[in-house]
Amino acid sequence: MTRETQSTPAASTRVQRLGAGEVSVDIRTPDLEINFGPQHPATHGVMRILMRADGELVTGAQPHLGYLHRCAEKIGENVEWLQYLPYTDRYDYLASMNNNLGYSLAVEALLGVEIPRRATLIRIICAELNRIGSHLVAFGTYGLDIGAFTPFLYTFREREWMMALFEKICGARLTYSYIRIGGLFNDAPPGWFEEVSRFCDVFEQKWQEYVDLLLVNQIYVKRTANIGIISREMALDFGLTGTMVRGSGIDWDLRRDMPYMCYDEIWRSGAFKIPVARGEMGALGDCWDRSWVRVMEMIESIKIVRWCLDNMVEGPVIADIPKTLKVPLGEAYVGIENPRGELGHYVVSDGGKVSIRTRVRGPSFCNLAVLEDILPGSLVGDAIAIIGSTDIVVGETDR
Amino acid sequence: MNFFLEGIYQTVGEHLPMWLMMLIAAVTGIAVVLGMVSLIAMFSVWLERKVSGHIQCRYGPMYVGWHGWLQSIADGVKLLLKEDMIPRDADRALFMLAPGLVLAAILGAFAAYPLSPGIWFGDIDLGVFMIIAFSSMTTIGVVMAGWASNSKWTIYGSMREAAQVVAYEIPLGISLLVPVMVAGTFNLREASALQADWFGMKWFLFTNPFMLPAFVLFFIAALAETKRAPFDLPEAESELVAGFMTEYSGIRWSFFFMEEYAAMFLMSALGAVFFLGGFESPLTHFAGEFFGRDLVVVGAGGAKELNFAAIPYHLVAAVTLIAKCFFGVFLMMWLRWTLPRVRIDQVMTMGYKYLTPLSLLCVLGAALWEAGKHALFAS
Numbered sequence: 001m002t003r004e005t006q007s008t009p010a011a012s013t014r015v016q017r018l019g020a021g022e023v024s025v026d027i028r029t030p031d032l033e034i035n036f037g038p039q040h041p042a043t044h045g046v047m048r049i050l051m052r053a054d055g056e057l058v059t060g061a062q063p064h065l066g067y068l069h070r071c072a073e074k075i076g077e078n079v080e081w082l083q084y085l086p087y088t089d090r091y092d093y094l095a096s097m098n099n100n101l102g103y104s105l106a107v108e109a110l111l112g113v114e115i116p117r118r119a120t121l122i123r124i125i126c127a128e129l130n131r132i133g134s135h136l137v138a139f140g141t142y143g144l145d146i147g148a149f150t151p152f153l154y155t156f157r158e159r160e161w162m163m164a165l166f167e168k169i170c171g172a173r174l175t176y177s178y179i180r181i182g183g184l185f186n187d188a189p190p191g192w193f194e195e196v197s198r199f200c201d202v203f204e205q206k207w208q209e210y211v212d213l214l215l216v217n218q219i220y221v222k223r224t225a226n227i228g229i230i231s232r233e234m235a236l237d238f239g240l241t242g243t244m245v246r247g248s249g250i251d252w253d254l255r256r257d258m259p260y261m262c263y264d265e266i267w268r269s270g271a272f273k274i275p276v277a278r279g280e281m282g283a284l285g286d287c288w289d290r291s292w293v294r295v296m297e298m299i300e301s302i303k304i305v306r307w308c309l310d311n312m313v314e315g316p317v318i319a320d321i322p323k324t325l326k327v328p329l330g331e332a333y334v335g336i337e338n339p340r341g342e343l344g345h346y347v348v349s350d351g352g353k354v355s356i357r358t359r360v361r362g363p364s365f366c367n368l369a370v371l372e373d374i375l376p377g378s379l380v381g382d383a384i385a386i387i388g389s390t391d392i393v394v395g396e397t398d399r
Numbered sequence: 400m401n402f403f404l405e406g407i408y409q410t411v412g413e414h415l416p417m418w419l420m421m422l423i424a425a426v427t428g429i430a431v432v433l434g435m436v437s438l439i440a441m442f443s444v445w446l447e448r449k450v451s452g453h454i455q456c457r458y459g460p461m462y463v464g465w466h467g468w469l470q471s472i473a474d475g476v477k478l479l480l481k482e483d484m485i486p487r488d489a490d491r492a493l494f495m496l497a498p499g500l501v502l503a504a505i506l507g508a509f510a511a512y513p514l515s516p517g518i519w520f521g522d523i524d525l526g527v528f529m530i531i532a533f534s535s536m537t538t539i540g541v542v543m544a545g546w547a548s549n550s551k552w553t554i555y556g557s558m559r560e561a562a563q564v565v566a567y568e569i570p571l572g573i574s575l576l577v578p579v580m581v582a583g584t585f586n587l588r589e590a591s592a593l594q595a596d597w598f599g600m601k602w603f604l605f606t607n608p609f610m611l612p613a614f615v616l617f618f619i620a621a622l623a624e625t626k627r628a629p630f631d632l633p634e635a636e637s638e639l640v641a642g643f644m645t646e647y648s649g650i651r652w653s654f655f656f657m658e659e660y661a662a663m664f665l666m667s668a669l670g671a672v673f674f675l676g677g678f679e680s681p682l683t684h685f686a687g688e689f690f691g692r693d694l695v696v697v698g699a700g701g702a703k704e705l706n707f708a709a710i711p712y713h714l715v716a717a718v719t720l721i722a723k724c725f726f727g728v729f730l731m732m733w734l735r736w737t738l739p740r741v742r743i744d745q746v747m748t749m750g751y752k753y754l755t756p757l758s759l760l761c762v763l764g765a766a767l768w769e770a771g772k773h774a775l776f777a778s
Contacts, residue, residue, distance in 0.1 A: 056744075
């Protein structure tokens with residue numbers, strides 16, 4: 001049977017009785033509707049995808065969100081500016097530093113305060129280390145989705161060190177609230193920069209391990225190349241950002257193209273490059289390209305951290321801002337390059353102690369939309385690989 | 400269990416009828432097989448945890464006993480005490496029957512496994528045949544389990560299992576045909592005895608250039624047959640939750656687990672006997688020279704007598720085979736904790752398009768080689 005005859009309803013219901021016990025073989029059972037999630041090992045949280053499958057072939061997929069909805073934005077309109085900061089930790093819990101940073105930058109844009117140079121540099125170090133940690137989880141769990149268990153534990157070994165570094169600087173391992181409006185919560189402890197430098201050295205060696213063990217593994221390549229292809233046009237149409245859009249071969253990175261803090265200075269000094277997928281193992285924009293971008297970005301982040309360490313200055317780490325913040329009238333939107341893409345914070349102030357509108361543009365949420373288009377036509381095993389390659393954090397899609 | 404049968408016959412033979420002795424021997428055999436399978440499964444579970452732990456830069460179980468060696472027993476107790484759950488809409492009869500069938504099939508297959516050159520459960524002339532037939536019977540149990548659970552994920556798992564086993568049964572059998580053809584016997588014990596020359600190193604693997612590819616093919620097919628990574632699609636946990644076992648828990652679930660490890664051991668045993676010399680190794684050879692080989696000797700009066708002096712030789716032989724089997728099991732674990740999983744269409748493609756023709760080529764090549772050898776050296 002060809003696909004065309006299968007899809008016509010008339011053919012699907014035709015059962016011809018021929019004789020006693022004889023039935024002509026033109027029976028087609030309806031597509032299987034599978035609830036992929038909310039509790040499923042490969043949904044990375046509590047996401048539900050309603051999949052329709054014809055045997056192993058996925059014919060339709062519809063993500064259902066909202067299982068982790070915690071009214072984050074509404075809370076932002078009910079608590080003071082500074083009090084909202086810990087809530088930002090919780091939406092993308094793998095990149096809390098970046099979330100803190102995004103919100104702080106948005107409020108600081110309204111405040112118009114000058115952030116001390118040392119604070120900016122430590123902010124960049126933290127954001128980039130957190131990017132490494134987030135990509136480690138993304139890459140490790142992606143291996144897990146594909147069926148390779150071991151690289152996952154290797155990546156967690158390095159992430160553990162990264163979290164220990166954050167623990168030393170702010171006391172928390174996952175939800176930091178370290179980057180504050182106006183600067184930082186406190187200065188780095190003595191010896192911290194040296195340890196970060198050591199981490200960079202070790203990480204570069206370990207990074208090679210991931211590449212050898214998983215990224216160029218033939219089975220891995222066979223599983224991820226040429227599936228879940230997002231073309232350039234599609235990536236632009238869906239407004240994908242971050243690793244997803246660079247995985248489709250579009251050179252777009254907010255750190256360079258809409259610079260914030262002193263990223264433009266780092267970029268101009270040539271310290272880091274922006275890896276853009278070239279479709280090495282298959283079609284441009286497949287799952288392998290996206291994972292390649294993530295792996296390559298880790299090493300670029302290390303370079304940025306090194307640059308900040310080399311150019312570190314002494315000085316205060318927080319601007320002089322009052323305890324009870326009154327933000328001037330106005331609105332601001334600041335988008336930053338989160339590990340997953342553009343994390344935008346839109347805040348509106350009427351000059352009071354509380355925001356009158358807080359809006360978050362979450363990268364996972366926006367990148368998720370593409371799933372509905374790229375899942376149909378893949379196999380069930382591929383569907384897992386595709387969902388994993390979008391690297392969504394459900395805490396952030398639902399907020 | 401000829402040795403036991405003979406032993407019973409020697410000691411109380413005069414007082415017992417033949418059928419009773421047969422019954423005793425059979426019961427002993429079943430008990431030994433059951434005990435062996437449980438022990439192998441428990442040891443393998445522990446080994447798997449240790450191997451995976453060390454591969455992943457951690458220790459694995461450490462608290463229950465020395466390096467956690469009692470962990471499997473603790474887990475077994477836990478599994479036994481767990482609530483026996485059957486989903487409401489499941490087919491109760493099939494659901495309960497499936498794990499039993501799976502375990503029974505693998506226990507049956509163990510009947511052909513020789514414990515040592517002189518001790519065996521059943522000296523079956525079609526031993527290879529029997530092991531493969533029984534171990535593919537487990538597929539029926541798996542499909543049954545998947546169907547009876549009445550869940551979409553389990554159906555996926557069991558359908559994958561069925562497709563995969565059908566695809567890989569062929570290269571498995573054909574690649575095993577290469578050493579069987581060279582040996583000229585399906586009997587595991589006899590095949591092992593044929594490799595005793597060169598101080599116990601005349602393994603089939605070294606006697607024919609087509610053996611090595613056949614062994615590799617056999618190993619890949621055995622991985623697929625035993626649902627081990629990278630072919631663990633029937634229970635792919637990131638895709639199908641737990642595949643056909645999704646709805647199982649407690650002791651029924653552990654039956655599937657036991658089956659998996661017993662099947663790994665048996666497949667390794669087939670590989671060990673037909674490629675890696677079976678009981679034979681230099682150690683076995685010298686033990687045989689030193690202690691004598693026959694357990695049952697014909698005494699002065701023409702009556703059969705037990706020769707207990709040969710027992711050390713049989714112990715060495717048994718341990719040699721078990722060590723080789725666990726080497727195979729270890730290889731499977733190593734692969735599992737290193738490689739990602741392949742996709743279902745890649746599994747099928749590999750089985751039908753590559754492994755089957757290649758194994759046929761191996762058979763052809765090995766046959767020609769042997770024929771040539773005979774033509775050149777026989778006359």
